[in-house]
Amino acid sequence: MTINQSRRRVVVTGMGAVSAAGVGAQALWAAARDGVSCVRPLKLARPYQGRIKIAAQVPDFDASAHIEPELLPYCDPFTQYAIVAADEAVAQAGFARKEIGGPRTAVVIGTGIGGAHTIDDTSYHEYAEGVRPETLAVPRLIPSAAPTTLGMRYGAKGPTFALASACSSATQAIGEAFEMLRAGRADRAVAGGAEACVINGSMRAWEALRVLTPDFCRPFSMKRNGMTLGEGAAVFILETLESAQARGATPLCELAGYGTTSDAFDPLRADVEGPARCMRLALESAGIEPSAVDYLNAHGTATYANDITESEAMRAVFGDRPPPVSSTKPIHGHALGASGGLELCVTISALRDQVAPPTINFVEADPKCLVDAIPNEARKMPIRVALSNSFAFGGINGTLAVKAM
Known part of the structure; x- marks a missing residue:
């Protein structure tokens, strides 16, 4: 066939x-x-x-x-x-x-x-x-x-x-x-x-x-x-x-695209190039330009270095104005091998309700994390295309792209 x-x-x-x-x-x-x-x-x-x-x-x-x-x-x-x-x-x-x-x-x-x-x-x-x-x-x-x-x-x-x-x-x-x-x-x-x-x-x-x-x-x-x-x-x-x-x-x-890469860099420390390439591959898989992404559910672990690295990776892909970003790990915790699934569930719900969830417990913007982190309160906004990121120890990266039907 x-x-x-x-x-x-x-x-x-x-x-x-x-x-x-x-x-x-x-x-x-x-x-x-x-x-x-x-x-x-x-x-x-x-x-x-x-x-x-x-x-x-x-x-x-x-x-x-x-x-x-x-x-x-x-x-x-x-x-x-x-x-x-x-x-x-x-x-x-x-x-x-x-x-x-x-x-x-x-x-x-x-x-x-x-x-x-x-x-x-x-x-x-x-x-x-x-x-x-x-x-x-x-x-x-x-x-x-x-x-x-x-x-x-x-x-x-x-x-x-x-x-x-x-x-x-x-x-x-x-x-x-x-x-x-x-x-x-x-x-x-x-x-x-x-x-x-x-x-x-x-x-x-x-x-x-x-x-x-x-x-x-x-x-x-x-x-x-x-x-x-x-x-x-x-x-x-x-x-x-x-x-x-x-x-x-x-x-x-629609589950429109998927990207996965390896940093091949360090057992614990994240790299910028691997996550950035992962997001680009997901967009390429979906046939989507970076400018079309309305919302991104970040890996967002709240460890000092990883948030900086992920912010830099997003800026490498999207330029000086990445799409609004939130990490929902303060809500449901970092569930390790389940986290990407929980976060995709949230991302799909955000797409369907046209509401971006907040990054709670946010106290002050970090100048080393130059992203719009949707601090503390949900944001009603048009969402047609969204990404969900997962980045793991050993530099294993995964990104999923979803689109409204």
Whole structure:
């Protein structure tokens, strides 16, 4: 079969989320739009002696309210979050559970760590208690647990895999699924990211890097002093426009372009050239000029150097007047491999509601971050084209471009 790639436009027909704002994409968007921080006092299962006492954890999550009891023993929290987010996305797209599957449906889920809770519990039982690991520990902890579980849940028999590239995992997972649809390797995809990383070991490890704030995450602002760890999942239903139209679906937006690059520079420090080239590739993929971009959801970690680097990269692409920018990480935390999915959910919602969410906790503009950071209050504005950035340790970059239909 010969496929004309130029005609294979890709659309988003459903999205779902689990985040520090609770269950649901709408809950996440309401918190982001209204500038409501979901960072709370840290809650862990075992005693914790660390200095950082806050995180953006999913509140009051009862997996048994959403997932069948026979499936739960196989599911680490990161898989649980992925299932709940994916079920919401499938329902919004208008599919019954098994209708979306088949040999032309792909499943790609990004995660930075995978089953962190299972790894933590298994290690504690072994080293502290001398207790044998549970029988199903391995199926729970492997990063591929989320996509394979979703594949079985929906009967999806196309390409199915996990993608692990730290903080760019979800963005690359969505982007690679987009490329599969565009190239004709699949007609539909369940794609996104999931992470449940707020555990004792992770908190202490991130604290050791000195990148966690003890109080307020303030991207692009003076007095910023780091990020807040978060968790959750966001999953999207991608379809070719032809497939969506054939079944009478109404797309949420067009997923128009994707760029990904590597800095090949440093394990921890970001570079300007790699992120700038990534944004240019996304625009080229979408056939969009930089001047057409109305809004950009930034990676925006609120670490001192990274915000400066991302600001310089945006100015390298867009010139002296980049589009209005916000980082929503002060709302939902930095959810590592899930962050790009949560932020794409916010970006699509901004596009649909014509409201750019704020960068909260902003106190004063940093002259080294010469961007319009939409400080503290949402901005009603026309948004036809938007970008979402994710930049990871090791210099792995991902950018997605979305357009209104």
